[in-house]
Amino acid sequence: MTPPRDAGDTTEHDRADLLPPGHRVGDWAVTELIGAGGWSTVYAARPVEAARSRPARDRGDDVALKVMPTAGLAPRQARRIVESARREVELGRRAGHPRLIGLRESFVLSAPDRPAVDGAIVLVMERAAGSLRELLDAGVSEGERGGLIAGICEGLAHLHRSGWVHADLKPENVLLGRDGSVRLSDFGLATELTGTHGYVPPLGTLDYLPPERWRAPLGELGVQVRPSADIWALGVVIHEVFASGASPFPGATPLARGAAVQEYGEGRAPLRMDLAVPPFWRALAADCLAPTHAARAPHTAESLLARIAAHEGTRGARVRGARSRARSAVLAGVLCAGVGTTLWSDTVREDGFTDPDRAGATVGTVRVFNAERGCQDRADRDPQCSLGLAIDPLRPYAAGNVVPTRVWHGDDLTTDCRLSDGQPVIDEEDLQSTLWFRVRLPHGSAYPSAWLPAVRTKDRPTLPGCPHPASTR
Numbered sequence: 323m324t325p326p327r328d329a330g331d332t333t334e335h336d337r338a339d340l341l342p343p344g345h346r347v348g349d350w351a352v353t354e355l356i357g358a359g360g361w362s363t364v365y366a367a368r369p370v371e372a373a374r375s376r377p378a379r380d381r382g383d384d385v386a387l388k389v390m391p392t393a394g395l396a397p398r399q400a401r402r403i404v405e406s407a408r409r410e411v412e413l414g415r416r417a418g419h420p421r422l423i424g425l426r427e428s429f430v431l432s433a434p435d436r437p438a439v440d441g442a443i444v445l446v447m448e449r450a451a452g453s454l455r456e457l458l459d460a461g462v463s464e465g466e467r468g469g470l471i472a473g474i475c476e477g478l479a480h481l482h483r484s485g486w487v488h489a490d491l492k493p494e495n496v497l498l499g500r501d502g503s504v505r506l507s508d509f510g511l512a513t514e515l516t517g518t519h520g521y522v523p524p525l526g527t528l529d530y531l532p533p534e535r536w537r538a539p540l541g542e543l544g545v546q547v548r549p550s551a552d553i554w555a556l557g558v559v560i561h562e563v564f565a566s567g568a569s570p571f572p573g574a575t576p577l578a579r580g581a582a583v584q585e586y587g588e589g590r591a592p593l594r595m596d597l598a599v600p601p602f603w604r605a606l607a608a609d610c611l612a613p614t615h616a617a618r619a620p621h622t623a624e625s626l627l628a629r630i631a632a633h634e635g636t637r638g639a640r641v642r643g644a645r646s647r648a649r650s651a652v653l654a655g656v657l658c659a660g661v662g663t664t665l666w667s668d669t670v671r672e673d674g675f676t677d678p679d680r681a682g683a684t685v686g687t688v689r690v691f692n693a694e695r696g697c698q699d700r701a702d703r704d705p706q707c708s709l710g711l712a713i714d715p716l717r718p719y720a721a722g723n724v725v726p727t728r729v730w731h732g733d734d735l736t737t738d739c740r741l742s743d744g745q746p747v748i749d750e751e752d753l754q755s756t757l758w759f760r761v762r763l764p765h766g767s768a769y770p771s772a773w774l775p776a777v778r779t780k781d782r783p784t785l786p787g788c789p790h791p792a793s794t795r
């Protein structure tokens with residue numbers, strides 16, 4: 323919960339705030355420091371009685387104490403802390419769920435001997451074994467990743483169903499039980515929706531703010547947020563889980579990455595995900611990271627969860643089927659070896675695409691160019707190096723507007739016309755073009771033809787202009 327104008331890191335705490343092991347806080351005795359955020363310090367603690375009578379290894383009743391000091395703060399800051407605690411307590415009371423960290427009680431600490439924490443607000447929470455941030459730092463195993471993301475989605479789906487927006491989703495706030503199960507935490511910014519929006523103070527963690535938050539006006543009630551803001555943050559987290567903690571947005575600092583988010587949001591830069599993110603999760607993250615609220619809104623936590631369930635359900639079957647497919651692929655490779663590299667040069671058209679055999683018809687070839695480093699030398703048609711072809715060249719070139727058929731660097735596509743005033747597309751080298759080529763797809767494809775943006779090829783064959791397509795928007 324860091325002010326957006328900060329660098330996104332938590333501030334250093336005054337050491338006088340820190341409570342030593344054994345210090346009594348209400349009915350609890352501090353056992354160790356867990357960590358500190360911008361406005362609070364979190365300690366592990368156990369019930370005072372148990373601290374005296376039970377062996378250290380018995381941690382069944384361990385709790386986490388979130389201590390939010392108010393002493394010495396300006397009245398506005400103190401009000402902010404009180405408001406943040408109120409939100410946490412309210413949400414804990416009304417929207418409890420196995421995927422949300424449990425809140426046991428809250429009270430104001432009386433500690434006249436320690437003025438730094440006297441009057442602090444204390445939340446007594448279920449203690450988690452760690453956070454997703456710690457797991458990312460240590461390295462998440464491949465087998466854990468899907469389950470973690472599904473757990474986060476379950477928590478978000480419950481929050482959104484209950485009419486709340488978390489508004490500060492990030493790996494520090496994804497806590498993990500001893501069994502690895504997910505518990506969302508830190509509801510200090512969570513807000514209840516009134517209609518389609520909720521309002522939050524102008525705080526948050528820069529790396530997880532969607533493009534629209536960077537220009538959101540600050541009204542009397544705060545800044546407007548919608549559930550799609552949590553979905554954006556989820557997209558960043560998915561990327562981090564699969565790309566060793568790396569953000570999908572380039573930049574050495576949270577502010578620089580924030581600038582990259584804004585460029586992307588304004589259509590001035592493409593979304594560039596790490597190649598380590600597997601295709602299914604890449605597509606899911608891309609939907610979460612749709613640049614506008616409107617494009618993101620169809621991707622609810624519920625719908626993402628359903629997609630994950632279907633994917634995880636078929637994963638076992640796919641792994642089992644992979645061996646036999648690998649055998650078939652070897653056979654297919656042998657059979658195709660003499661065919662050459664021009665794809666889909668067979669005749670036929672049902673859809674208005676020019677029949678190359680027709681007298682006088684003009685067709686050309688465009689060779690696919692993938693500017694992404696590491697993808698040009700690969701011959702294995704790795705899905706992570708594949709490029710999409712648009713369904714509609716008048717709509718944004720993004721997930722949701724691409725045909726299922728993928729293409730790779732070096733593929734030759736047959737094209738019969740060019741459209742000069744399609745949707746502008748910017749490539750990885752910041753070249754922008756509104757030129758598109760209509761290309762034909764192989765028999766049996768879901769669409770008979772699709773559109774290649776000119777930034778994805780170096781070729782400029784002489785072709786007639788395409789009849790202007792009616793947008794499918």
Ligand SMILES: Nc1ncnc2c1ncn2[C@@H]1O[C@H](COP(=O)(O)OP(=O)(O)OP(=O)(O)O)[C@@H](O)[C@H]1O
Pocket residue numbers: 323324332356357358359360361362363364386388423447448449450451452453494495497507508527
């Ligand atoms: N119930 C809990 N059990 C175990 N660890 C917790 C618990 N609650 C918070 N933590 C950990 O304590 C640390 C501090 O949490 P806190 O909520 O104060 O700040 P933050 O989320 O890191 O930052 P900020 O709130 O300023 O955005 C975090 O690393 C968090 O993972």
